Amino acid sequence: MIDFWSQPWHPKGIISNILPSHRTKLALASAHSLSQIHNSNGWNPVLSKPSLAEEFSTLKEAIFNSENLNIPIWKPSTSGYFSTKSAWNAVRTIQLKPPWHDSIWFPGHIPRHSIVAWKAIQDKLLTKDNLLRFIPFVDTQCPLCCAENESVNHLLFSCSYLAWIWRVILRRFGTRRRPKKELKEEEQWAPKNFRGKGQISTALKLCFTSSIYHILGERNNRVFENSKSHKSVVLGRIIVEVRIKINCLGISDLPSKVNHQIADNMGFIFNTKFYAPRLCSWSLPSANEIKVNVDASLEESGGGIGGLLRHHDGSCIVMFSKLTDREEIFALEILAIENGVKLASALGTQYLWIESDSLFAVKSVAGETKYPWKQSNRIKSYQNNLGWLHILED
Incomplete structure (x- = not known):
């Protein structure tokens, strides 16, 4: 049951904070649910009173014109979308694999x-x-x-x-x-x-x-x-x-x-593994910009992130690395970008370019693709006012 006054069901926030005096005017108890105020039959008739109609009409309009409408989130999945695999993992008891x-x-x-x-x-x-x-x-x-x-x-x-x-x-x-x-x-x-x-x-x-x-x-x-x-x-x-x-x-x-x-x-045929050479290039940022290269890795025992900041001529300003708990690789890629941005901000950098080998992480931070909802707060905190560059490494 969603409480009409105290829960953030409205795009503008909690109703009791937006219209603190209207609870008394409506003569509604704080325990009244949203369904008692609005349901399939429409809004509660009390909202049509002349003293309330103008302000509540603004709230009504904000609900239906908001670009941030509520969407269902499937919490057992890292992406927020339902899948049979995530449902099965949610109901079963997951045990550690034996050493053998x-x-x-x-x-x-x-x-x-x-x-x-x-x-x-x-x-x-x-x-x-x-x-x-x-x-x-x-x-x-x-x-x-x-x-x-x-x-x-x-x-x-x-x-x-x-x-x-x-x-x-x-x-x-x-x-x-x-x-x-x-x-x-x-x-x-x-x-x-x-x-x-x-x-x-x-x-x-x-x-x-x-x-x-x-x-x-x-x-x-x-x-x-x-x-x-x-x-x-x-x-x-x-x-x-x-x-x-x-x-x-x-x-x-x-x-x-x-x-x-x-x-x-x-007595079997030995197949030799060959590694094809990879050609990588480091593109220069502009004269007034700094570039941060970041990467992440993941093993059974845990994860790690690292990166370095360079001037426009390629010289290294500072490097960083950090061991982390075991998380998903996408979360570590995002964490590496976050650490690079924070370090650059501490150095007073105004224009920053990010370079990562994770196309999904870069597109997520740049707002070009959907990303797991668990990382939404971290991504939104620093996705504005940055230049983004990606070099894909196979």
């Missing part, structure tokens, strides 16, 4: 391998130790090594069968280490060594999930079909499947002797 998430779910993963690996890490597989809870007389011996009782922690990676396979794979990637005997310890090691989205990193992640998938497949073959394969055969299945997947993905990686050696060891 990117080791299982990554671009180019094999779905059936990732699902089995995910269930294994969650200890949701029907291994013999789990079946023992429901069937008391289950043979708990590991069918792969026949040395210990079967469990997820034993199969991954304490079992000598898989330990040998995983050790050989790691050697092909240039890593000499023995697998940990607890799956949780291997989970902690994986995120630190599986970083990146390049060809080599993706191949290692694929080997990790494929090893879990194929070792459990071999275990099922021995339990249910009485069929056995040597560990070297299972290793060959893993390498062939990873090789086919990597060649189909067509992703590339930085050229280096180590990366080429790993590709040769695994």
